[in-house]
């Protein structure tokens with residue numbers, strides 16, 4: 001199977017002098033076309049930093065990232081082979097959607113990075129209407145503003161925004177962590193369906209083992225900037241090799257139930 005993304009010995013240090021933080025140290029993994037690859041670990045272990053390196057928001061300080069065989073970073077320059085081919089959905093739909101923009105403008109914004117003819121084609125009314133309906137919202141809602149929506153609806157808007165460019169690869173950075181448990185399940189199922197319909201490949205970042213088990217084919221466990229274990233999700237849940245994974249498993253929250261409920 002084709003390798004979509006190859007992360008080779010990637011490291012990331014923020015800041016200088018005494019303020020230095022080694023957020024990621026020597027991380028290596030690869031993601032095959034069509035799979036959902038999970039990245040799990042406690043807060044601050046470097047998950048989002050890896051996501052940012054992959055979508056071009058932060059350059060790595062060492063190592064290389066290959067997307068479909070081509071390096072994404074040349075020194076500190078991000079190489080956009082095909083704009084919009086890699087997209088991201090962030091955790092917090094409250095702060096990731098500009099409150100002054102209409103839903104239409106929010107969803108269509110990523111198209112600005114595309115060449116004019118592609119922008120026109122991908123941003124057609126027909127495609128936009130199909131997309132907004134597909135994520136579970138209504139065409140009339142395109143002229144509204146983010147504050148008029150619930151957290152779950154806002155995350156549906158963020159998903160539509162990620163998909164408007166017709167990406168092949170999507171980074172999902174804690175896409176449901178801010179949502180109620182029942183809403184979380186609906187959004188996870190929507191993401192699964194969209195992946196199947198559009199042949200997407202996902203990097204799925206979470207600190208929730210139950211969500212990772214539900215979503216991911218393979219997974220990597222991060223601890224303090226390093227991957228301590230990776231493999232097929234079912235294998236790791238059957239028998240984890242690393243004590244840190246075992247400690248994550250022992251605090252496994254239930255996916256579809258409230259804690260203690």
Ligand SMILES: Nc1ncnc2c1ncn2[C@@H]1O[C@H](COP(=O)(O)OP(=O)(O)OP(=O)(O)O)[C@@H](O)[C@H]1O
Pocket residue numbers: 014015021022023041042043044045046047048049050207
């Ligand atoms: N822009 C930045 N400047 C300086 N330090 C940063 C920056 N972004 C992240 N860090 C630090 O890098 C480390 C890794 O952060 P990162 O956001 O990647 O963690 P994470 O695993 O996504 O955590 P969480 O689960 O809380 O989202 C943390 O120590 C964080 O404080």
Ligand SMILES: [Mg+2]
Pocket residue numbers: 047048049173
């Ligand atoms: Mg994060």
